[in-house]
Amino acid sequence: xxxxKQLLDxxxxxxxxxxxxxxxxxxxxxxxxxxxxxxxxxxxxxxxIEHIAIVEDMIKIVKxxxxxxxxLKATGKKGKxxxxxxxxGNSILVLCNIEGYTxxxxxxxxxxxEQKKHIIYISYNKIPKYIKKLIxxxxxxxxxxxxxxxxxxxxxxxxxxxxxxLTELSLAITGLADRFxxxxxxxxxxSAFSIYNSIEIISKFIASISNSARKRNFIVLWMNxxxxxxxxxxxIANLCDSxxxx
Amino acid sequence: xxxxxxxxxxxxxxxxxxxxxxxxxxxxFGEPVxxxxxxxxxxxxxxxxxxxxxFSKEIIKILKKK
Numbered sequence: 622x623x624x625x626k627q628l629l630d631x632x633x634x635x636x637x638x639x640x641x642x643x644x645x646x647x648x649x650x651x652x653x654x655x656x657x658x659x660x661x662x663x664x665x666x667x668x669x670i671e672h673i674a675i676v677e678d679m680i681k682i683v684k685x686x687x688x689x690x691x692x693l694k695a696t697g698k699k700g701k702x703x704x705x706x707x708x709x710g711n712s713i714l715v716l717c718n719i720e721g722y723t724x725x726x727x728x729x730x731x732x733x734x735e736q737k738k739h740i741i742y743i744s745y746n747k748i749p750k751y752i753k754k755l756i757x758x759x760x761x762x763x764x765x766x767x768x769x770x771x772x773x774x775x776x777x778x779x780x781x782x783x784x785x786x787l788t789e790l791s792l793a794i795t796g797l798a799d800r801f802x803x804x805x806x807x808x809x810x811x812s813a814f815s816i817y818n819s820i821e822i823i824s825k826f827i828a829s830i831s832n833s834a835r836k837r838n839f840i841v842l843w844m845n846x847x848x849x850x851x852x853x854x855x856x857i858a859n860l861c862d863s864x865x866x867x
Numbered sequence: 868x869x870x871x872x873x874x875x876x877x878x879x880x881x882x883x884x885x886x887x888x889x890x891x892x893x894x895x896f897g898e899p900v901x902x903x904x905x906x907x908x909x910x911x912x913x914x915x916x917x918x919x920x921x922f923s924k925e926i927i928k929i930l931k932k933k
Contacts, residue, residue: 628890635883642875649868661921662872668914675907679887682904691895719919720912723882724889746926748871751878772870816927846877 625690628683634758636676643669703732710862712831712841714811716848717867723755725867726809729842730761738840739801740766741794746813748772749779767801769793785817787826794830798837806830806841811857812850820856827860835862869926876919884912 646666653659706713707729717725733740744752749768756763768779771790775781782790798804814823827843834841843857848866858864891904 624890624894628887628894631883631887631890635880635887638875638879638883642880645871645875649872652868658925665872665918665921668918672911672914675911679904679907682900686896686900688897719877719916720881721885723878724885727882746870747874747878751874755879755882772874774870816930 623690625683625686629680632676632680632683636673636680639669639672639676643673703728706863706865707732707736707840709865711834711839712827712843712861712863714843714845714854714858714861714864715867716845716854716864718848719846721867722810722844722846723752726752726807726844727755727759727761729807730756730766731759733805733807733840734761734765736805738765738803738805741769741797741801741804741806742766743769743771743790743794743806743808744779745771745808745810746784746816747809748774749776752809767797784814787814787818787822791826791829795833798833798839804839806834806839808841808843810846811843812845812847812853815853820853824856824860827857831860831862869922869929873919873922873926876915876922880915881912881919884908884915 643666646662646669649662650659650666653662706715715725715729730740730742742749742752749770749772753763753768756766768776769790770776770779770781771784773784780793782793794806811823811827814826818826830841833839843861845854845857848854854864888905888908891901891908896904
């Protein structure tokens with residue numbers, strides 16, 4: 622597929638996401654009776670309607686662009702960069718701003734599955750169905766990934782664990798490390814742990830999983846989309862083998 | 868529901884936006900078209916982040932009440 626078609630395809634997906642979002646939020650209005658929250662959701666719905674128009678306009682601009690479109694050469698830097706990061710030890714803290722966060726996770730997933738690793742994906746405070754859809758879109762085999770869902774909702778295809786139950790989460794991880802050979806763990810996202818747990822409890826959890834990773838030789842990526850929280854990050858960094866800022 | 872809202876904003880919305888941005892960067896559209904498209908991307912990003920922050924803040928508020 623040429624790059625202009627790829628862009629139109631990506632814009633179509635963006636359009637569908639915006640349409641779905643406003644539909645889901647309209648559903649929220651029927652179920653939530655807190656006026657402050659519904660007031661804000663109504664504003665978000667108006668934004669989403671505007672977003673639909675913006676994306677439609679972008680599609681129009683790209684379609685109407687008459688000059689021949691040339692693809693700029695890729696440098697191959699990204700692949701090398703990821704490989705270097707993954708060689709930084711067994712326990713790696715990955716700091717990344719929220720804007721490019723999901724994209725970085727997808728790049729790690731692609732790289733790790735290329736390396737024939739079985740992924741344990743811990744979806745903390747977020748519902749796994751959305752990341753699963755993106756994984757499928759990027760043509761990454763979902764069969765290579767086991768999901769642990771630590772959000773409030775149940776996921777029939779995942780291992781469901783309450784976000785505050787870190788002992789249970791730790792047991793599930795070691796159980797999966799015994800079951801699958803050559804695993805890698807992606808924790809999405811370690812910053813959300815502090816909503817439910819104290820920094821002391823989180824530190825113990827990270828230390829325990831990191832030790833297990835070194836002993837059994839698997840990789841754990843502690844993804845964090847809040848690089849600004851210096852105190853939290855420096856405490857966590859001390860427990861990891863390396864820290865990368867993407 | 869609030870977790871679902873946060874998931875929608877952070878995962879498919881920002882995920883697709885990154886992909887669109889990367890593809891725009893890859894193509895030599897010429898400066899005026901590129902500028903126009905990037906301005907739209909930046910606007911979408913800014914509001915998506917605001918939505919995500921709203922859902923996240925409400926989750927914390929509810930947990931604190933509990």
